[in-house]
Amino acid sequence: MATRTETCLAGPLALTIHWQGDEVASLSLDWSKGKTRRLATEAGEAVQAALERYVAGEETDWPALPWRLEGLSDFARRVLAELARVPRGQMVSYGWLAAKAGRPKAARAVGRVMARNPFPMLVPCHRVVGADGTLTGFGPGLDMKRYLLEREGALAPKPTQG
Structure with a gap:
């Protein structure tokens, strides 16, 4: 199963999406300093837009993503x-x-x-x-x-x- 990452940046925040196949296996939250924006999917673009709204202090509706819940009790x-x-x-x-x-x-x-x-x-x-x-x-x-x-x-x- 192919794995890939996308990184969303807005203000001081970086949110990295870790894909496993067509599902989001996890997200990583960090400070944006030294990070590079890297988007490759419509879902990544939607998360980027939501993160920008969040950092701007606006009400944020995060996009529905295909979560990989395997391994969670x-x-x-x-x-x-x-x-x-x-x-x-x-x-x-x-x-x-x-x-x-x-x-x-x-x-x-x-x-x-x-x-x-x-x-x-x-x-x-x-x-x-x-x-x-x-x-x-x-x-x-x-x-x-x-x-x-x-x-x-x-x-x-x-x-x-x-």
């Missing part, structure tokens, strides 16, 4: 499905997400699902925070998580020093 699929429903500008806790996925005592298991989320941004794991609202665990880093939540209006921008 039923619980992980439920967690990701519930997370996909969390609207822009809203944060939820691991415990809340566990309860929505039908396992209210499985907050740690939700944390493991978040750590392995194959589709960041489109399945917005950056919106999951600690029970007390603290920013916790995010693969691309807490600075990125803060940036995304500020961009969505869920957090007030950090005051600049100086």
Whole structure:
């Protein structure tokens, strides 16, 4: 099965689509510095346009992509499905997400699902925070998580020093 990648860039963000055949196996989120835009499909162009709207602070409808869900447990699929429903500008806790996925005592298991989320941004794991609202665990880093939540209006921008 052929694999290929496309890289979408907008402002400080880079979102790389990892294709396996005709399905999206995963997405990678990173800072755009040093990255090069590389698009080859209509789906990649649609993600690029959505990422540009997101960075511009506009409401963003991410395109429907053909996800490769192979290897995800039923619980992980439920967690990701519930997370996909969390609207822009809203944060939820691991415990809340566990309860929505039908396992209210499985907050740690939700944390493991978040750590392995194959589709960041489109399945917005950056919106999951600690029970007390603290920013916790995010693969691309807490600075990125803060940036995304500020961009969505869920957090007030950090005051600049100086």
